[in-house]
Amino acid sequence: MVTEQQVARALEQVRLPASGQTLTASGRLSDIVVTGDKVMVAIAIDVTEAAAMEPVRLAAQSAISGLPGVAQVFVSLTADRPQARNTPPSTQPHVPPGRPQQAPSPKATLIQGVKHVIAIASGKGGVGKSTTACNLALALASQGLKIGILDADIYGPSLPKLFGLHGKPRVIQGRTLAPLEGFGVKVMSIGFMVEEETPMIWRGPMVMSAITQMLREVAWGELDVLVVDMPPGTGDAQLTMAQATPLAGAVIVSTPQDLALIDARRGVAMFRKTEVPILGIVENMSYFIAPDTGARYDIFGHGGARREADRLGVPFLGEVPLDMNLRERSDSGQPIVATEPDGPQSRVYQEMARLVWASLAGDGPVKSKAPPRIVFE
Numbered sequence: 001m002v003t004e005q006q007v008a009r010a011l012e013q014v015r016l017p018a019s020g021q022t023l024t025a026s027g028r029l030s031d032i033v034v035t036g037d038k039v040m041v042a043i044a045i046d047v048t049e050a051a052a053m054e055p056v057r058l059a060a061q062s063a064i065s066g067l068p069g070v071a072q073v074f075v076s077l078t079a080d081r082p083q084a085r086n087t088p089p090s091t092q093p094h095v096p097p098g099r100p101q102q103a104p105s106p107k108a109t110l111i112q113g114v115k116h117v118i119a120i121a122s123g124k125g126g127v128g129k130s131t132t133a134c135n136l137a138l139a140l141a142s143q144g145l146k147i148g149i150l151d152a153d154i155y156g157p158s159l160p161k162l163f164g165l166h167g168k169p170r171v172i173q174g175r176t177l178a179p180l181e182g183f184g185v186k187v188m189s190i191g192f193m194v195e196e197e198t199p200m201i202w203r204g205p206m207v208m209s210a211i212t213q214m215l216r217e218v219a220w221g222e223l224d225v226l227v228v229d230m231p232p233g234t235g236d237a238q239l240t241m242a243q244a245t246p247l248a249g250a251v252i253v254s255t256p257q258d259l260a261l262i263d264a265r266r267g268v269a270m271f272r273k274t275e276v277p278i279l280g281i282v283e284n285m286s287y288f289i290a291p292d293t294g295a296r297y298d299i300f301g302h303g304g305a306r307r308e309a310d311r312l313g314v315p316f317l318g319e320v321p322l323d324m325n326l327r328e329r330s331d332s333g334q335p336i337v338a339t340e341p342d343g344p345q346s347r348v349y350q351e352m353a354r355l356v357w358a359s360l361a362g363d364g365p366v367k368s369k370a371p372p373r374i375v376f377e
């Protein structure tokens, strides 16, 4: 098996054009992550250096690919402090339509063929964000839309399990990977690239670059909506990601408890800060119907998310009950919307999908932002 030291040595052959320093000596390398026959490494850059450093990235890529025992290489450029973060929107340079742009800000770089990218986010972990992302994607697809889903929850990727997908994405050409497909939805997850037991010790910038690669170096083809399952929380990593991903809107998932709702509020604030429209709030694990008696229990309290949505002035997208059937199907890779499309839970997701699509298509409360036109020379 290839070692981190061998990778570091290989990168000594790569020099930075400006200083002539080797990449290894430059202090720009992130941790080198080796898992089996896969190598992942990120090169820290300033956002303004993106174009100038691309040849360095390619050289690093080929230096590592040449090592014995390496099957897949994942080298990415990563800007720790994206421009948008330090620059108030009003002072960002305005690029008129049709004018070439030298160094596109991460936000401006849309994904070719993808009409809308939406984030499914939660202020706190374990509230059912991935379950919602998966079933919402399937519900959108069942309405005849072309849908992809990207697992950006890099610390705990759950889409492979939810969609019952295993195996490695096929390399189509160069670095471009083919997404896997489950129930008519194109699926990409870092979980396809690393073993399940691999500890996810990624540095913040590396997480960002892995996601950027999954957004841009995957042959998504023509999509109406790309659903992004975000990592839970509202910390720095999430904020950076919300800024670097060309989002048309965000769906916030919460359970009804006060504590979860406080976090959901933070989520709404975070997306507002990055000027991403809130498509709505979903209340997951909203109530429980006892299968034997049919009695209803509001285990975590009920209706909190709807009240919070009203208070924040954002749409409420539906209540998903705490349901054993839903959980069992999720855990066995048989998502409920695909395998029991007419059941009561699926109908909640269908309605959610209808509201989300209405917003994206411009018929609902949230208008999708007109994508800026970018021309590369």
Ligand SMILES: Nc1ncnc2c1ncn2[C@@H]1O[C@H](COP(=O)(O)OP(=O)(O)OP(=O)(O)O)[C@@H](O)[C@H]1O
Residues within 6 Å of the ligand: 122, 124, 125, 126, 127, 128, 129, 130, 131, 132, 153, 156, 158, 232, 284, 285, 320, 321, 322, 323, 324, 326, 327, 328, 330, 331
């Ligand atoms: N409505 C529901 N009824 C029953 N079980 C649910 C429901 N929603 C989610 N679950 C279960 O709760 C667990 C956590 O769900 P999920 O992985 O979707 O949450 P998450 O917010 O994405 O978590 P993480 O923060 O770990 O990414 C899973 O086992 C899932 O099957």
